[in-house]
């Protein structure tokens with residue numbers, strides 16, 4: 286098949302999911318094109334996937350660059366030139382509407398919903414109706430049951446649930462690397478995100494201060510974003526700054542995750558939690574807030590769930606796991622989960638089934 290994927294190129298999980306799916310589809314022998322405004326963060330130089338830039342032309346007459354229109358125009362002209370069989374968009378706003386504008390019913394369209402495209406932007410009256418119309422005319426998938434339910438209410442569609450995948454070759458335990466990030470005898474706790482307010486990174490620092498009162502530990506915060514200064518301020522105020530490492534975003538988060546003892550996630554909303562899955566694949570148990578699709582991923586055999594904002598509970602759960610005699614068993618189960626339920630081959634086949642249905646229904 287000749288497949289065009291559309292994604293946001295930045296540090297967000299939806300762009301990562303789209304990039305990794307594109308690479309796996311190419312590995313399966315398909316011809317894959319990735320449309321984005323810049324080269325996606327995780328798309329390697331050697332990748333067989335071809336990156337196609339969506340330009341953002343600026344004309345002073347417009348109040349802002351017209352991304353939606355530019356994407357629609359680029360998709361339409363490139364799909365003809367490349368003879369694409371199908372277009373698959375990731376993150377519905379505005380990608381679903383742009384693809385619909387480009388093709389209406391002339392090409393099979395598949396749309397994957399990721400999170401705030403439903404819960405936040407999907408609720409905005411400015412976006413909801415055109416997005417719903419586009420989604421209803423194509424095939425829709427969602428990255429968790431929780432998100433699929435939300436999408437049904439917001440857009441009147443019944444998405445098929447296809448969980449995100451993780452590459453177990455890349456994300457694997459790397460305990461020997463721990464000495465790069467922590468002192469001898471310290472537990473290494475890791476959080477990775479785009480530091481948006483929704484991720485509640487300062488809460489992680491607050492919970493860490495409680496953990497640090499009981500055991501020798503270090504917190505590594507991987508990523509960057511608007512809440513970085515606040516997280517730093519809280520670390521200073523709680524006098525744990527010497528044990529908090531701020532690590533800039535890296536195209537190789539596997540090197541850090543594989544070295545961790547525990548992964549922390551305190552988000553107020555999370556349709557899936559890609560970083561938590563990457564931690565599990567790395568053999569790292571997860572303590573996370575019980576929100577959105579996280580419980581579909583983090584069961585009691587691989588971690589603990591706590592209520593949103595319960596920092597005492599977060600700290601207690603983390604201590605419980607770190608000091609638990611079954612920790613090695615949990616690490617093994619976490620890895621096993623990633624190797625089975627979330628293996629990229631399995632997930633890619635699920636998408637291929639949806640593609641096939643979309644092609645056959647024409």
Ligand code: GMT
Pocket residue numbers: 293296297298299300302376399400401402428449483554555556557558559560577
């Ligand atoms: O909706 C967002 O916050 C952005 C989006 C992204 O592009 O990173 O994140 C969502 O998609 C990820 C990949 O499917 C999921 O792992 C995240 O849980 C989800 N974020 C939210 O639901 C807040």
